[in-house]
Each structure stands twice: as C-alpha cells, then as structure tokens.
Amino acid sequence: MTEYLSDTHSGAGASVLTSEAEYHSPPLEALSFRFMIHGNEPLLGEYLETLLSSLAGGPSSGGPGDVHHYAVVGKPGGDVDLFRDEIRIAQLTDAWSAVAWLLWDLNQEVVRSTADCLLFHAGGLQSGDTGILLPAPSGSGKSTLVTALVRAGLGHLSDELVAFNLMSERLLPFPKPITLKSGSFHFFEALRPLDAPGPVAGPRGPVAEWFIRPDDIRWGSVGSACPPEIVVAPRYVTGAPTTLRSLSPDEAFLALALNTVNLDRVGADGARVLGNLVERCACYELVMSDPSEAAELVLGLLGEGGSRS
Amino acid sequence: MTAQGETTERHADALPRWWPDADSVPIPRPNASTVPLQGSVGIYDDVGHSLFVLNPSASAIWDRCDGTATFSEIVEQLEGEHPVSADGIRDDVWETLRQLVRLGLLRGSLPGR
Numbered sequence: 001m002t003e004y005l006s007d008t009h010s011g012a013g014a015s016v017l018t019s020e021a022e023y024h025s026p027p028l029e030a031l032s033f034r035f036m037i038h039g040n041e042p043l044l045g046e047y048l049e050t051l052l053s054s055l056a057g058g059p060s061s062g063g064p065g066d067v068h069h070y071a072v073v074g075k076p077g078g079d080v081d082l083f084r085d086e087i088r089i090a091q092l093t094d095a096w097s098a099v100a101w102l103l104w105d106l107n108q109e110v111v112r113s114t115a116d117c118l119l120f121h122a123g124g125l126q127s128g129d130t131g132i133l134l135p136a137p138s139g140s141g142k143s144t145l146v147t148a149l150v151r152a153g154l155g156h157l158s159d160e161l162v163a164f165n166l167m168s169e170r171l172l173p174f175p176k177p178i179t180l181k182s183g184s185f186h187f188f189e190a191l192r193p194l195d196a197p198g199p200v201a202g203p204r205g206p207v208a209e210w211f212i213r214p215d216d217i218r219w220g221s222v223g224s225a226c227p228p229e230i231v232v233a234p235r236y237v238t239g240a241p242t243t244l245r246s247l248s249p250d251e252a253f254l255a256l257a258l259n260t261v262n263l264d265r266v267g268a269d270g271a272r273v274l275g276n277l278v279e280r281c282a283c284y285e286l287v288m289s290d291p292s293e294a295a296e297l298v299l300g301l302l303g304e305g306g307s308r309s
Numbered sequence: 310m311t312a313q314g315e316t317t318e319r320h321a322d323a324l325p326r327w328w329p330d331a332d333s334v335p336i337p338r339p340n341a342s343t344v345p346l347q348g349s350v351g352i353y354d355d356v357g358h359s360l361f362v363l364n365p366s367a368s369a370i371w372d373r374c375d376g377t378a379t380f381s382e383i384v385e386q387l388e389g390e391h392p393v394s395a396d397g398i399r400d401d402v403w404e405t406l407r408q409l410v411r412l413g414l415l416r417g418s419l420p421g422r
Contacts, residue, residue: 249346250362257351257360264358268342271353271360275344 027067028055030106031163031174033113037102039072044095048072051099054175054214054222068109072098084109090203099211103176104203107161110174111261117163117172118270119261123234124157124171125149126223127302131171132230133162133281135259141236141288144184145298147191147217148291152299155223156214161261164277166269170225177211187291191216230301231256231283234294242293244286244301252283324410329380334418335406336376341414343371352414361412370405374415380406 021038023045028035037052039045049056071083072095080098082090082105090101111119123134123142132154136142143159150156157171159178164171180188191212214221233247233255247255256274257263263270282301288294329335337343344351350368352361363371373383384402388395409415 250349250351253344253346253351254362257362263353263360267358268353268355271342271344271351275346275351278346 021071025049025052026056028052030055030110030176031114031117031172033068033106033110034066035068035070035106035109037070037072039074041072041074041095044072044074044098048099048102051177051211051213070102070105072102100207100209101203103179103211106176110161114163114262115265116167117165118263118266118273120162120164120256121160121259121261122162123159124162124173124223126155126157126171126173126226129226130230130302131157131226131228132232132298133171133228133256133277134232134234135256136234137259139236141234141291141294143178143180144187144236144291145234145286145288145294147178147180147184147188147212148295149298150178150214150217150221152295153218154299156217156221157223164228164273165225166266166273168225169227171228172225173223175214175222177213178217180210180212182208184291185210188212228277228281231277231281232286232298232301233284234286234288236289237287238289240287240289242286242288242290242297244284244297247283247285249278251285252278252281255283255285324407328410329403329406329417331379331381333380334377335374335380335383335409335415336418337371337374338414338416354413357413359412361414366401367405367409370402371409374406374409
C-alpha cells in the first residue's frame with residue numbers, strides 16, 4: 001500500500017500502483033466506458049462495488065479495449081484523493097464526497113467515450129418492448145419519477161443519461177445508481193441509505209444526495225435495450241396538480257433537442273434521429289408535484305403491448 | 310457578395326438592401342439538414358451546430374426554397390394556396406428569406422445568374 005499512497009500532489013505525477021492497493025473492483029462497464037476502481041480503504045471499496053454492482057459483468061466486460069482506472073486514496077486525517085488513470089481529479093475532505101465526485105466524473109467519461117449513440121439528458125425506463133424517455137434539464141424531477149416508476153414495476157435504464165444507439169435504434173441501459181436530492185427524500189423514506197450523509201461537497205457545491213441502486217428499489221429492476229415508443233418531458237412544479245398533455249411535433253422536437261448531450265458530435269444524423277423519434281413516439285409533457293400520481297399517469301400511457309418488466 | 314454572384318456572409322450587413330428581388334433564387338446551404346415535423350420543420354446547421362425550429366409560415370417558405378424557384382415564384386405559389394391572406398405574403402416571404410440568410414441556412418443567387 002505504500003506506493004499507492006506516494007501521491008506527489010502533482011496530478012499526472014501521482015504514482016498509483018494499483019497492484020498494491022488493498023481493494024480492486026471487478027471490471028465495470030458503463031455504456032462503452034470500461035473501468036475498475038482501486039483503493040486503500042476496503043470498506044469504501046466494498047461500498048462502491050455494491051453501489052455500482054449493476055454495472056458489473058456486462059457482455060463485453062472481458063473483451064478488448066481500454067480499461068480506465070479510478071483510484072480512491074484515503075489519507076491521514078480523513079481526506080480522500082480521487083484519481084482517474086493516475087491523474088488526480090479531486091481532493092476531498094471525506095469519503096462521501098469522493099463517491100459523489102466519482103459518479104459525476106463517470107457520467108462525464110461516459111459522454112466523452114460514447115461515439116455511436118445520441119445521448120439525452122433524460123431518464124429512461126423499459127416496459128417489455130416499450131422504451132420510455134424522460135428528457136428534461138436538472139431539477140425537473142427525472143430521478144424522482146424514475147424511482148417511482150421503477151418501484152411501480154418498470155425496468156430501469158437510467159435516471160440521468162440515456163443513450164439511443166444509432167444502429168440498433170434502441171435505448172441502452174446505463175444503470176448507475178439513481179441520485180435523489182433532498183427535495184425527494186420524503187417521498188422515498190423506505191429507500192434511505194444506512195448512514196446517509198448530510199450535505200457533501202459534490203462537483204456543483206454542497207448538496208445532500210442519496211445514491212440508490214436500482215436493485216434496492218426493486219430487485220431485478222435493471223432493464224434491457226428497447227426501442228423508444230413514449231416520450232414524457234417531466235416538469236416539477238411545487239404544489240401543482242399532476243397533468244399530462246400531448247406535445248405538438250415541434251414542441252416534442254424541441255423537448256428532445258434541448259436535452260441532447262452530444263448533438264454537436266453526431267450532427268445531422270442526430271437531427272434526423274430527433275425527427276424520427278417525434279414521428280414514432282407518443283410525446284407528452286408531464287407537470288407534477290407528486291411522484292406517485294405522476295407515475296400512475298405514465299403507467300396509463302402503456303398500451304396492451306407494453307407489459308411491465 | 311462574391312464574383313460568383315452569391316450572398317456568402319451570415320450577417321445582415323452582407324446582404325444587399327434590395328435582396329431578394331423578383332428573380333433572386335434562394336438556395337439552401339448544404340450544411341442545413343431539414344427535419345420535417347408535420348407542418349413545421351426543424352433545421353440543423355452542421356457548421357454552426359445550431360438547431361432551428363421554423364414556425365408553419367416560415368416552414369412553408371423554406372419548403373419552397375429548392376434552389377430553382379425565384380422569389381416571385383415562391384410568392385405566387387403561396388398566394389395561390391392562401392388567397393385570403395395574399396396581401397401580406399410578399400412582405401413575409403421577403404423578410405423570412407433575409408432572416409434565413411442571416412442565420413446561415415440559405416444563400417441567395419443574384420438575378421440572372
């Protein structure tokens with residue numbers, strides 16, 4: 001473990017000899033980003049492995065290609081340094097903050113490494129052969145609605161980043177833990193993690209978050225690739241009655257386009273995909289303040305062909 | 310304006326005040342990909358990485374910019390389809406074409422070229 005901790009505090013010069021770490025995760029896979037986690041604190045390592053267990057054992061986990069390495073290095077006094085591929089990406093004051101940073105960075109790397117998909121800032125769910133896309137900016141209630149719908153029986157694809165594969169024309173699962181913010185805690189008290197922390201120093205400032213594994217909402221809830229059939233753009237409005245209305249084609253196009261992540265890289269093909277999605281999907285706006293009511297409205301959209309997983 | 314007789318700048322300053330006149334032919338730029346949306350259109354600009362959604366009126370004008378129709382022909386087509394509101398159509402087409410040039414989605418040939 002000694003070399004593992006010989007951090008020079010110089011970023012790229014840090015020596016992270018993963019073979020000497022006390023903890024190594026199995027290979028993990030998030031869309032096309034493959035990675036492992038190493039660390040000098042076995043308990044933290046086990047926590048991360050459990051938290052990210054839905055990313056383990058993907059079909060190409062053993063295949064060729066780059067594997068990236070995160071290292072979570074605890075230091076005397078409780079500080080934690082987070083490295084990716086031997087470059088220090090954050091210096092943190094506690095382990096919870098390191099977890100938040102790692103999950104945030106994982107999202108960034110998935111976006112950076114995914115070339116064959118149009119990515120949406122969206123929640124994603126599966127019901128049989130029906131994919132449901134929930135495009136919306138942060139703070140719109142995506143994670144809250146995804147949690148309610150997974151609890152109600154739908155398959156979990158993602159609560160934040162949904163990939164539409166340009167070749168297969170299917171939504172792909174990216175089942176990292178769901179991130180619930182404090183405004184949603186009271187809806188899901190039964191999911192409160194043991195030893196849930198108070199506000200931690202996340203990449204966007206102090207925030208209280210719960211990280212919830214899909215399997216902790218409902219065992220076996222991770223969904224599989226499926227064609228998108230329904231688009232619901234959620235909008236959380238405190239105290240508002242829960243309402244659902246159809247979107248016109250141009251409204252739906254904008255709702256999708258404004259929540260693409262990599263349209264500039266995909267280009268005109270991506271624009272055509274947006275048009276195809278508007279044409280093939282039933283598109284709605286959902287105003288909500290109560291996730292259970294909202295989930296019932298979304299479930300009501302599923303036709304006879306959309307059985308729950 | 311270039312020797313090839315095209316408006317090439319994206320900004321209004323580069324547009325002659327008279328453009329388009331009756332014989333001007335608005336031409337969609339190759340970087341502009343059209344996405345039909347039942348009555349309106351989305352346009353993705355592959356150079357500026359911008360996405361536009363045109364309202365139905367502008368979409369009807371855009372749809373007629375096929376690289377051969379002149380300003381007058383576009384106006385006549387629309388007046389024929391909307392005889393009740395024909396009065397303002399010429400002005401609307403004129404202003405919309407200028408706006409589409411400003412956005413970098415159209416270029417416009419000079420008359421007679």
